[in-house]
Amino acid sequence: MGEALRVALAGLGTVGAGVIKLIDANRTLIKRRAGRGIEIVAVSARDRARDRGVDLSRFDWTDDTASLASRADVDAVVELIGGSDGPALTLARAAIASGKAFVTANKAMIAHHGLELAEAAEEAGIAFKYEAAVAGGIPVIKGLREGAAANEISRVYGILNGTCNFILTTMEAEGRDFAEVLADAQRLGYAEADPSFDIDGVDAAHKLSILASLAFGTRIDFGAVAITGIRDVLAIDIAEAQALGFRVRLVGVGEAGPGGLFQRVHPCLVPVTHPLAHVTSSLNAIVAEGNFVGRLFFEGRGAGEGPTASAVVADLIDIARGEGGPAFAMPVASLAAPEIAQAGERRGRAYLRFTVADRPGVLAEITAAMRDANVSIESVIQRGAAVDGAVQLVMVTHEGPERCVADALERLRGSQSLTARPMLMHILDL
């Protein structure tokens, strides 16, 4: 057995406390598996006094987080502060510059600064790892970086935000509307007081941009992710989708096609026969499609103390075992800067819901717009009576280019027949 790997831990929120608990609980096992112990020696956080349910007195405490980077008694720095910039980024840069192995769960920082950090880590010859940043406890970074490494990956997609999946599947199970379920989720601690990063799809987009880089050997391009959140999903959307054989999920999709790299996070209709349709509650799941392996599916807990700590310590075990290598599966200089594929050229079916005035001629106007935009309609559903003078009209289109559907909606913009913005969800026919 070698010397223990000495770790400095910055950030003692839920995940930081979880890492301490995990190392305490599984110390002997970790030593057997890693070939050496893993021991925290120093910690830093905002509030020293807060009770985290773990004994911190054994660790050296510092209020100066950045100082962790330069300690001679530390081999690896774990960053669990969060935030794309600020103290997290300062610590990351300093730790790598000081030649410390660096582990983080910070998806925002990686989406924005991951390439810079990875390049610095390559130059310093140290490990830079972030398994916990995507899908919590699911080893999907490893799955793509190593497990599927022999494959050209054509598509990577999945359910990357547990809060959204909890809300959507609770709406599904209980037939309730978004705002109500969100309020419940906040009470239960499944959603933040300010939930916008989650429900507007930004968190999922951070993760998707990281997965896409790993899968396709391309530079992270968070800015190129088209993002739609779940605020506009109504109970009726979920009910009609179910009647049509679908479930509604917030899915991040990355594709490498002849037109370039395509990245989108959006609520979409998943056929009940697809494994993503069976991912409920706050679980995460990822699908990767390789040219030899076919479809790989990974599912597990995407957030929370235990799962995230599991991923952080898995990274530390890799480091203790001496397994590092390029953070994005290949040197940053080898990552391609691809063309950005235009969504409009993608082909697929779409779900459309129109909130319309309850008067003659409305259906004629909408269907004329669809015809003029070359959108062919597969099914139309209008149920029940008007509520507040408005009727919900649901359509599913035949497969066609997305730009045609966008054109149809453009033609209807400002129409007096529509009393609210139309709802568009793509159908995941994969």
Add this chain to the structure above:
Amino acid sequence: MGEALRVALAGLGTVGAGVIKLIDANRTLIKRRAGRGIEIVAVSARDRARDRGVDLSRFDWTDDTASLASRADVDAVVELIGGSDGPALTLARAAIASGKAFVTANKAMIAHHGLELAEAAEEAGIAFKYEAAVAGGIPVIKGLREGAAANEISRVYGILNGTCNFILTTMEAEGRDFAEVLADAQRLGYAEADPSFDIDGVDAAHKLSILASLAFGTRIDFGAVAITGIRDVLAIDIAEAQALGFRVRLVGVGEAGPGGLFQRVHPCLVPVTHPLAHVTSSLNAIVAEGNFVGRLFFEGRGAGEGPTASAVVADLIDIARGEGGPAFAMPVASLAAPEIAQAGERRGRAYLRFTVADRPGVLAEITAAMRDANVSIESVIQRGAAVDGAVQLVMVTHEGPERCVADALERLRGSQSLTARPMLMHILDL
């Protein structure tokens, strides 16, 4: 970029040809990801003349498979011959003794000789890898060895044989009986001419014994796996299970409990709400339960040219990247030799089907035996009329120790009321 990793390939069946095709198709990508090329230099197989759809003329051919081990121009040996002993084992021993990195897809050899080979590899300081041996293209060896390495794993279980899953899910979809579907599967190439290794559960047991070692840090103990195959599963079992909210799957289960290590392969009833219930066709899937990560689920193609080649080349990429380490996640000397848990002490529900004579008193006799064995009955189903004078009687027990159910069956042994051996399947209430 470093020098290419030079590979010798023994065995040119479906998987061997797949490895050549994969390296040809993804050569540039592999070089980017591995940091160096991976090139086959020498091959060996039984029949040089057979057309495998790949150009073999560029490789050095030898009829003397074992000679691949000692070639100075080879860094890694890939064994795809198959069989637990014979030429595969001879090659493995020789390659490791010669200091070559060693990659195999041979589950039988690992189940029987894996510890010996891993120990030799440790002494020689070389990588010994076998991702393709379990669940084909699914990176589950890596998932347990590295991804879940921070966790104490309490249970690992899954669908480990694609042939059985194809047969069971085809029976399920088409309502047909075992023998008929097996014959179809053989025609389609999903089942071997001699299918016994698959349908009697031996192949799944090989894989389970490997997963259990990785998950629990215990020595591989194939002999301790209790094995029941799927020959006795009737269409009626699948139909009644469905009516009760279950699907029938051949599941390998490994558990580390206070009573010791428990390993069993058996057809069992999986609740439709469980992810394994949605694994259809020839797919494989594995669940691992860790004390911090919770439940991880991996699904994908468990056999065939592409998926298996994907796993073999992933191992080669790891080797090219310099990532080796102990084959069973820790040195063989650290693996525990646990007690073997007795099945009888396990608690659970059971499905029982009795083929009974169509006459008075039969139900009384069976239920008396259940009562005397302390088995409590949750439901009883007897449908329709007798076929050939026999009636199928289906029961589901309440949760209780397995030994009580075994006792009840023992009490009924030789009973004139039963016209065939009872069918027992455990219910996977996980």
